[in-house]
């Protein structure tokens with residue numbers, strides 16, 4: 001992790017890091033998340049590209065946690081960042097992508113909790129509270145320590161009435177009408193994003209102004225997505241708009257992003273009875289003929305280039321042993337390159353489930369195989 005984060009004392013960030021020293025005494029950190037590395041990459045290599053930039057990556061992250069079900073010291077994130085736009089459409093784009101991804105994975109019960117840190121911060125600004133103290137307050141809200149948060153305000157001579165207003169906002173939840181009567185650009189922005197995302201069919205969204213996120217870099221809209229099937233560690237995704245480039249010495253650039261916890265997504269899919277199928281193959285190509293091995297490999301290559309998951313016989317087994325192996329690999333089809341067929345430019349496709357066989361043109365093997373494979377679920 002870069003020194004500038006250390007210099008800026010982003011304590012929330014450092015709390016998530018796992019620090020160790022090399023034998024030479026250098027202090028190193030394992031990355032706790034992917035947004036900071038992506039913004040550094042943007043500043044070093046991508047800042048001249050046309051905006052907006054849309055980036056994603058899937059990588060392992062490390063946090064010094066008490067390990068339990070769904071909470072690990074090493075886990076994978078699927079991270080998406082949109083850099084360069086401050087329009088509400090960019091935050092809405094993330095919500096649409098997240099909704100679509102959950103739908104495709106069969107997670108139909110997910111709940112989006114959406115807030116905007118600017119709403120509470122603007123009230124704290126009006127009280128003259130500095131950014132560092134605001135962050136301390138927001139950490140208490142993030143940890144749902146509302147009584148402590150109220151005490152924190154009291155200790156800073158905030159009137160009971162004002163304190164009740166702020167704590168009330170932090171507890172505010174509901175559909176978009178919960179925002180009725182809240183004034184200011186932050187609330188207007190949030191209303192606009194919700195309207196765009198709802199209009200485009202995103203379901204399961206709820207306003208929750210208590211979502212302020214644990215990392216200090218968030219500046220605007222923030223959200224978390226829960227998969228109820230997971231119980232205690234149910235948050236499968238978190239994100240929002242943030243300011244990070246200045247921390248690395250760059251010019252300010254509006255950015256927004258999110259990260260799904262990959263391990264939690266898989267757990268949620270399992271619990272929803274929608275675990276990813278065991279990896280099988282679509283087609284296994286074999287030949288009973290010693291002179292047709294080259295043709296067998298050519299046919300396998302054609303199938304692979306058309307996107308059909310294909311393997312071919314590497315063991316020079318006889319037909320029945322090859323078919324047995326294909327079946328043990330979960331192949332849907334066997335493609336048999338036989339002598340008589342090959343002499344006429346043909347191959348045989350065998351449906352491994354029903355045992356039915358079809359003789360088809362070798363040149364059309366991809367189309368013929370595809371017709372006999374289950375259609376991909378969208």
Ligand code: HAM
Pocket residue numbers: 032033034035063065070071072073074075077079080081235236237238239240241242256257258259260261262263264
């Ligand atoms: P985060 O909410 O800290 O956000 O992490 C994103 C997701 O990673 C969580 O919602 C959760 O599913 C998963 N996760 C976090 N910690 C663990 C853990 N110990 N074990 C298993 N899964 C875990 C971020 O990291 C931000 N960088 C997201 C972001 C991107 N904001 C803007 N752009």
